[in-house]
Amino acid sequence: MKNLLLSLGLLVGVTGAAHAQNGVKYGLKGGFNGATFSGTDSKGSEYKAGFAAGGFLNFGFSDLVSIQPELLYSQKGASIDNFQGASGTTLKSTVGYLDVPLLVRLTAGDDGKGPFFEAGPQGSFVLHNRDFTQTGGNDTQSTKNTSTDDLNKVVIGYVAGIGYQITSGLSLGLRYSGDISQVYKDGASRAYAFKPGSTQLNGNNPNVHNSVFQFQVGYAFGGR
Template sequence: MKKLLLAAALTLGCYGANAQSWGIKGGVNFANLTGDGDSNFNVLTSFHAGLLYEIHVVDIFSVQPELLYSVQGAKLKGSDDDVKLNYFSVPVVAKLYLTDGFNIQAGPQFGMLLSESDNFKSFNSNTFDFGVAAGLEFFITDGLFAQARYYAGTKEVAENADLKNTTVQVSLGFIF
């Protein structure tokens, strides 16, 4: 956890002189677990919220680290139980602006497990998550944006199960 926070602080601090924008964002997660036994799961609807910091490198390219609270996991089929994995996530996406108000983005995402639902504790969850995020962003007004992003986890969420996070995020945010 300390290494993740230090990396996030260094990323934000190193670019302080070139900083263009701080912002906030939040939205809906459509999360699921994929891998062995994924036929036992359905999509879990949850949420994410946090801060972002956009660093313009050149006119059409920027880098955007984010600090997010994100609820991932899945619904168990045939049950009212949910598997909820609560993460502190740090996506760091490169943004390529195709027009002034539209960009595509991709990059790594790091996650630290904060808590999990009781029905998943027996799987001995990994506290670190890693994957790749990619998406689209459209500016509605000067600072207000809508964003859609897909996250594919590359690390198993538990030692006792071959399952990885996948999440579609739909966000609204504002850059100051």
């Protein structure tokens, strides 16, 4: 009980200090993702386009330092050519996540404006999946899989980025988001008997991680 009261007191004190010094801001952001797979079995994985959008809170301790938790819908996945070793066969995997990064932001300008650097951990929760496989040639064939059975429902990663706070509200940012956890569960695949980039069908899920570059535009309200 003492630890709980101490933690609550510390949280209230930190929030109060942030509000007193630089205010609490809230806002919206969105932008484009360039997503692919990295890791042991990522051979043949290429970038595919997606988007991210959501909201954030910014707790400013000073013009230099702030804490920024975010809640974002983010499209990840990859485009894989010559899928299952078959020439002309392409897999486009789109996995929708709810990303929850907790970032420390350092801003180099005056009055909270100017260039900034941000970094911190991120938890991601699977919302949906769409795998679209297409075979070219004269007789085009396509298949679609929307199952999430093979996916790890919660993954842990990190975020690091740079940007520019143009005004007290408007900002532009470029960040990299990488996952420590694997995209797929270990063991046999329920949806595919494959390993991307391999000519052998081994029946196991691939060892790959999400790797995403993000360009974002944000606008904050509130603060001083």
